[in-house]
Amino acid sequence: MKINWGTGIVIAFGLFMTFILYFVFEVQSNSKYDNDLVVEExxxxxxxxxxxxxxxxxxxxxxxxxxxxxxxxxxxxxxxxxxxxxxxxxxxxxxxxxxxxxxxxxxxxxxxxxxxxxxxxxxxxxxxxxxxxxxxxxxxxxxxxxxxx
Structure with missing residues (x-):
């Protein structure tokens, strides 16, 4: 099976989006990365x-x-x-x-x-x-x- 350059770009773009979404999910769900305000008020x-x-x-x-x-x-x-x-x-x-x-x-x-x-x-x-x-x-x-x- 041969992959042309258009298919390669779509696959690379999809992998990149998956990579970014994984890290966004990881930071939001892991308590190690608390993102509270520095000062409450x-x-x-x-x-x-x-x-x-x-x-x-x-x-x-x-x-x-x-x-x-x-x-x-x-x-x-x-x-x-x-x-x-x-x-x-x-x-x-x-x-x-x-x-x-x-x-x-x-x-x-x-x-x-x-x-x-x-x-x-x-x-x-x-x-x-x-x-x-x-x-x-x-x-x-x-x-x-x-x-x-």
Missing amino acids: YYKHDSHFQEEMARIQNAHNLKEKPSIVYNKEGVKIVFPASFESENIKGNVQMYRASNKKFDFDTQLALINSVLVIPQKKLIKGQWDVKMEWQYEGKKYLSKEVIYVD
Whole structure:
């Protein structure tokens, strides 16, 4: 049996469509490829953008800034000694872009100006750390990206 070029194009096109449809079905049905929204209330979150930028600028203007680093203990947040730990209020949001099931919030409960988020709460990969805090009536926002290995 001889296949001419027109039949070959139709067969190739049919195979290509089958290939694409297989992958569309695979991604939609497999929970490994969750395609949830990054932020649940996107438009509500976006409407507070200017306020968020003001808090980021407040944190940027500080002479001594808190540091957010990853080490073998976990994520370590250290405030400068010039801040009074008992007057710092706020929370830390740990955001995992690949899967929202791993996202969590932690209140700022400082011990000697330090907060440690234990290694056992973290999985390997990239984490976005968003620390919203208030000191002496002024609001601040610090964002960092850390890599857990």
